[in-house]
Amino acid sequence: MNFEKIEQAYDLLLENVQTIQNLLGTNFYDALIEQNADYLAGSHENEVVATNIASLKQLQLTAEEWRRAYQFLFIKANQTEPMQYNHQFTPDSIGFILTFLLEQLVTEEQVTVLEIGSGTGNLAQTILNHSQKEIDYLGIEVGDLLIDLSASIADVMDSSVHFAQGDAVRPQILKESQVIIGDLPIGYYPDDRIAQRYQVASPNEHTYAHHLLMEQSLKYLKQDGYAILLAPNDLLTSPQSPLLKNWLKEHASVVAVMTLPATLFGAQSMAKTIFVLQKQTDVPVETFVYPLTNLQSPEELQAFTENFKKWKQDNAI
Template identity: 35%
Template sequence: MIASPVEQLFTLFNETALRLQEELQCTFLEALAETGENLFQGSILQEELSEITKKGLKKQYETIKLEQYTNEDIRKAFQLAILKGMKETAQPNHQMTPDSVGMLTAYLVGKFVKAPSFRLLDPAVGTGNLLLTVLNHSEKQADAIGVDIDDLLIKLAYVNANLQEQPVRLFNQDSIEPLFIDPVDAVVGDLPVGYYPNDFRAADFDIRADEGHTYAHHLFIEQSIRYTKPGGYLFFIIPNGLFESEQAGKLHNFMKEHLIVQGLLQLPSSMFKNKNAAKSIFVVQKKGEGVKPPNQALLVDLPSLSNKFEMDKILIKIEKWFKENKG
């Protein structure tokens, strides 16, 4: 049986990363970033490797010609290798946006953002999986920016974008600190849920908690709005309980003042291990001159995303909503 393109690439990423992991005495994810960089640069950059390892790696890299693979093949294979590495380290904040959610977000970005070229920000870019899914499925020219505080994740995002030849500018910093970027037309983000530890920085935000730590996902929303042009769209993957917490009042008032709700697409609960972890895609638009709210917001309870028949019915409903509200 011939291996699929994704399997071929995954095997290469996995086997070469394991060799580097052993010799460099590092984690699998660190080794994966190194092997991805080697593949992109077309040379072996780790000088400390033994000659035998260098020769072995060179031979393996030569079996793959990246230009023969699609961006999506590369992204999926790299994503599988990252998921394998994450299982080993098991850090709860290293969660990857599922493919189906990325595709749905890409579809929504394509429907809402009308300009032929646009600036796109992911303030919680992680390994770049969500941002690159959106870029790979966009027919428009996108100038993309990603921000993440985790230096290993941002390195994986950098290698991931390079291998797919997607021009993404990446910033390794706390996303809640000031960002040195021009305003964007759209934001995508799978919001990290939890408390933000820096109360001094949080004090600079309207939605800061009156006492104790502020929710990070609330701050990400306000920060994203600051860097979005009037009329720009924001596509957030949010916890379903976003407006039920003790800090929800301030967030609600802030959003009412600055945003128009365009839609809420509740993801199927079968995607999540427990109901409390369930999420939705929340689509909002920054208020601005001439920006009108829809006649009614797009509210969708998504079926299992693998159920083609039910998903087709939902997509017809969404298309109808666009004709009536955005036509």
């Protein structure tokens, strides 16, 4: 990976986006989508944008170099036009752990992956760029802007990922996947009529969206597959947790729980934990529980991977 090329690409992309913003009088993110379309077309009527597109093509970036350049662009955009918290990209340190879990839990070389709430597509690209497996990936996302961003970036990167627009809480016609991933949104789902179709639905108030998506994810999961989900730290202690626990007892096994450093999140109320679920089986598995306190420490990450591999071997996973 060439960091000098990433920096050059970031500067060229930023200048293009800001130029297009001024020309069209639009926001940063719509200008980025327009920039991506112009890059794919190979030209633009504005001389600066056209010259920068030619320079970007000459860089011949790898998929990971593209991902890093776009990531820096989103960080820059967030300083002036911040996305709501649930729309921000999953940090790389978490993406690398999810990739490790996928690699360890799935024995097949070809893996079908469904992401619930794919956002900007950064987590998808992180996994594809770093996994040793051949991944057939589909992301489902309800937001118009997010689906346009993720699809346009994937096109520029010539990525094999696919995205579909839809509300993941509502029924979708989707094939079962070996792995479900999701950085689940924190908050309430507004449509009580839809929510009442779920076992985790609250009878007294709006239902937590992450509860509904957790139940929904298992419907799209193969019997021996894994759902690797980021959910709030208080998942099992919140006011609506008894509803979720009743559903878990009947339908799911909690395979692993890994707490994450609170410093990764903007506020303690937004802190999340990694939960790994399987559909309920007759064979009990001892839950792997591990507190991750510093994802920047090579020693801690090494200890985590060794402990997980030992647990996997002891439980014949």
